[in-house]
Amino acid sequence: AQSVTQLGSHVSVSEGALVLLRCNYSSSVPPYLFWYVQYPNQGLQLLLKYTSAATLVKGINGFEAEFKKSETSFHLTKPSAHMSDAAEYFCAVSHQGAQKLVFGQGTRLTINP
Amino acid sequence: NAGVMQNPRHLVRRRGQEARLRCSPVKGHSHVYWYRQLPEEGLKFMVYLQKENIIDESGMPKERFSAEFPKEGPSILRIQQVVRGDSAAYFCASSPSQEPTNEKLFFGSGTQLSVL
Numbered sequence: 151a152q153s154v155t156q157l158g159s160h161v162s163v164s165e166g167a168l169v170l171l172r173c174n175y176s177s178s179v180p181p182y183l184f185w186y187v188q189y190p191n192q193g194l195q196l197l198l199k200y201t202s203a204a205t206l207v208k209g210i211n212g213f214e215a216e217f218k219k220s221e222t223s224f225h226l227t228k229p230s231a232h233m234s235d236a237a238e239y240f241c242a243v244s245h246q247g248a249q250k251l252v253f254g255q256g257t258r259l260t261i262n263p
Numbered sequence: 264n265a266g267v268m269q270n271p272r273h274l275v276r277r278r279g280q281e282a283r284l285r286c287s288p289v290k291g292h293s294h295v296y297w298y299r300q301l302p303e304e305g306l307k308f309m310v311y312l313q314k315e316n317i318i319d320e321s322g323m324p325k326e327r328f329s330a331e332f333p334k335e336g337p338s339i340l341r342i343q344q345v346v347r348g349d350s351a352a353y354f355c356a357s358s359p360s361q362e363p364t365n366e367k368l369f370f371g372s373g374t375q376l377s378v379l
Contacts, residue, residue: 159303186370193267193354193370233335240305249319250296253305 152177152243156254157179169213169228171257173241174224183224184242184251194240200224201246211235213217246256266290267371270356275377282342282349284374288357292369295338297330300352300373312338345378352376 157172172177175181182201185195198209205217215226224241239259242251266284266289288295293314298306299322311319312332323330327345332338342349356370 154305155307189365189374193372194356195370242306248310249294250308250322251298252308253298255303255305258268 152181152245152252154241154252156239156241156257158257159255160258160260162168162260162262163231166230167177167231168215169226169231169235169258169259171226171239171241171259173215173224173226173254175224175241175243177243177245179245182244182246182248183215183217183222184244185209185226186240186242186253188238188240188256190237191227197226197239231261233261233263237261267355267357267369269353269371269374271374272372273375273377275379276284276345277379278346279344281378282345282378284340284342284353284355284376286338286340286355286357286371288338288355288361289369290358292357294358295332296356296358296359297338298354298356300354302351306354309340324372342376345376347378350376350378 153176155174184199185197188194189195198207200207200217208214213228238256240256241254244251268287295312297309300306308322310323310330327343330340352373352375354373358368
């Protein structure tokens, strides 16, 4: 069975500050890991993914995430927050051959001017 | 989001009524997935369909819920005799094929179901 835990349902940072959204996973098989972003009144959009290649993954809009097997983590970071980053972020896990994603509960990111 | 259309955006039903949620996948996509998001929770997988076939319905409640993806037309998620606990956001996603890396998986904007 697979599961995802996102630490912190709400995160607030100042514009220009570091963004860190935490995600820990549990998987009995090598995982595929994903971060999705949901802007208000829109569907989920893929930010980045890890599928057993490089452990540091770069995504869109300046976000990146690092797969750390020893810590079972896949935290999302961005060096400098922008107002347009305000959204809900979801971490998800699946595995090779799987057709369904297991999502975390989401983290709402607020950017303060 | 890349052409997955869900309607209606908001659906209000009274207890005991039926709810029908529609999903038109991206043109050319033959794989559809339905997810449900309960308040303060993440998205939960419900069902995976290909044209005219249900591939995986392990996340569907055993009663009152059904899904179809006919040869022509949108995918339909049907909830009979709705109860207040069915109130949630229902998301549809589509892909052109089996998509283990999910790069070509596109989500719709969801249908918010409210049961009074």
